[in-house]
């Protein structure tokens with residue numbers, strides 16, 4: 001790659017000086033925050049253990065935490081203050097120089113920025129601009145001008161290592177160098193190399209829903225996480241990390257992406273799976289689910305069985321079922337209302353009309369349990385008023401009779417006795433009415449019995465879908481039943497989930513319209529960023545086959561659809577091979593994927609005549625990859641059973657980890673995994689352990705899985721097959737003998 005050695009660059013001296021200044025400013029701020037908080041840069045501090053109890057008021061705590069966050073950012077900024085410089089001359093003004101870093105730094109004396117944050121408006125010029133006439137949106141209006149310099153600066157461990165000026169070395173070359181050198185353990189932040197089409201997605205306004213279709217490796221996950229950081233920075237007055245949620249396909253994936261947000265200086269964003277969100281919402285009411293990987297199950301079913309299972313899954317994820325359940329729940333609220341009003345001892349407490357108004361209209365936004373409890377409070381008050389009224393009546397009539405006695409009888413022991421008797425009778429009646437009220441309220445407590453959640457769900461299926469066998473014979477519940485169960489729980493008891501303002505869903509193609517609509521209804525103030533790839537729809541039965549399934553029915557045409565068309569993960573050779581597979585089942589309207597021009601070794605398709613030979617070839621390949629210096633190596637099998645078997649055969653020898661759907665810790669190294677969990681992840685090298693015709697016959701669903709597996713590696717791909725290769729692999733590349741490069 002063409003580069004200019006630093007000392008020879010005409011601006012070298014100026015850049016060394018500026019970096020020195022920036023470091024001094026950062027160091028000074030670090031010392032100030034350390035003095036203020038008592039914390040030390042680079043060391044974690046337990047907030048609660050370090051502030052005096054008197055000061056533990058919420059505001060103080062928040063300020064203290066914000067200072068600690070800032071200290072963490074400054075510590076990272078001290079090592080790498082910035083990564084780019086822009087010289088821009090706004091029309092009619094003098095030239096300006098901006099340095100872009102991960103975090104903004106201000107000169108405290110001059111109050112001018114020494115470094116501007118990569119998320120600031122002016123940074124747009126770096127991500128989307130070319131030298132020449134440019135413009136950007138500043139907080140106080142549109143700015144036009146001329147970009148005269150775009151310089152990429154590599155600063156490592158406080159020192160300036162290199163600089164590239166746009167025009168001398170193109171941004172693509174710089175990107176290729178970055179991509180070629182990466183070895184992956186976990187996903188990383190990419191603020192220095194965000195590309196123009198990605199920048200548009202990151203900076204899309206918060207107020208609009210955003211759907212992103214992106215090829216495998218186009219940076220969807222990475223960009224979605226950068227978008228969270230961008231939104232938190234741009235809308236910091238109204239948006240808090242606690243009100244943002246990212247939903248990922250499984251806990252392992254969450255562990256895999258766990259480092260990106262902290263590296264971007266973002267903490268406390270809710271990160272969970274759809275099931276995790278349901279668990280939080282339903283709490284102890286969440287029914288026990290039968291554990292089973294749907295993908296795994298699908299892989300073991302015959303075509304007819306899969307067709308039937310698919311039909312049920314599609315129905316359970318459809319808006320049609322949601323609507324049916326809505327009206328079923330509507331009827332339930334009317335059905336549990338008594339058909340008459342309430343009276344106690346002849347005193348009307350609530351007419352039926354009022355009961356309907358209160359229960360079905362005034363309280364309609366509350367869950368049934370709360371509505372019932374509110375209604376009971378009203379009735380209790382009315383009973384108390386009725387008791388008071390009746391007691392007043394008894395008292396008045398007793399007082400009138402006493403007056404009569406006093407008027408008609410002279411003072412005597414007999415008169416005294418009569419009056420006393422009258423009061424005794426009155427008090428007796430008081431007691432009777434109290435007892436009656438208690439009895440009444442007791443009976444009332446048992447009115448409006450709430451049906452049991454699971455029972456209600458089963459009744460709904462039986463009544464609304466008679467004879468359709470939507471649950472297995474043993475009545476067990478599975479993940480696909482969760483949306484309905486959550487909806488019933490919301491209607492009966494309410495959900496315990498926190499209200500979100502923005503929800504990001506990764507691998508969203510596997511979410512059903514019902515799931516998205518449910519999340520929308522449970523978070524009415526939230527906007528959504530949904531990123532996915534229809535070509536990787538490995539749960540197509542529940543998920544979507546076209547973005548149109550959400551655009552109008554769920555988002556009422558108020559969602560923007562963007563496409564990411566460049567793939568950054570795979571080498572050209574790997575991507576070309578993967579695309580021959582995905583092209584077998586094309587999806588209309590989706591742009592073709594272009595790999596970033598990074599070449600590498602050709603993928604290998606390797607035939608083995610026996611299982612023994614296959615295993616020995618896998619062993620050899622893993623050793624060879626290790627010798628090349630690759631660290632993360634995934635051996636992918638179609639099913640969990642096959643992965644387990646492979647692990648037993650060669651796992652220990654290769655010092656590999658076996659990973660399954662229930663694992664929540666991503667550990668790197670050599671991994672043996674089933675296809676169901678590799679979605680979204682990437683590895684230096686990938687081995688697809690059995691792509692034989694028997695294991696992968698021609699089939700759209702298997703084709704999507706094969707594509708997902710083939711697009712996981714950054715650098716190396718090997719595919720083994722025992723006997724004939726899958727007909728979905730390009731025949732021109734498969735040879736019936738020895739290991740072949742394609």
Ligand SMILES: Nc1ncnc2c1ncn2[C@@H]1O[C@H](COP(=O)(O)OP(=O)(O)OP(=O)(O)O)[C@@H](O)[C@H]1O
Nearest residue numbers: 190193194195216217218219220221222568569680
């Ligand atoms: N602009 C970029 N600069 C450098 N690396 C990038 C860029 N965009 C993406 N990458 C890298 O490309 C790889 C793929 O990114 P990511 O996993 O986010 O893609 P994806 O679209 O979610 O993939 P998939 O759908 O296959 O899961 C990652 O290693 C990421 O760091």
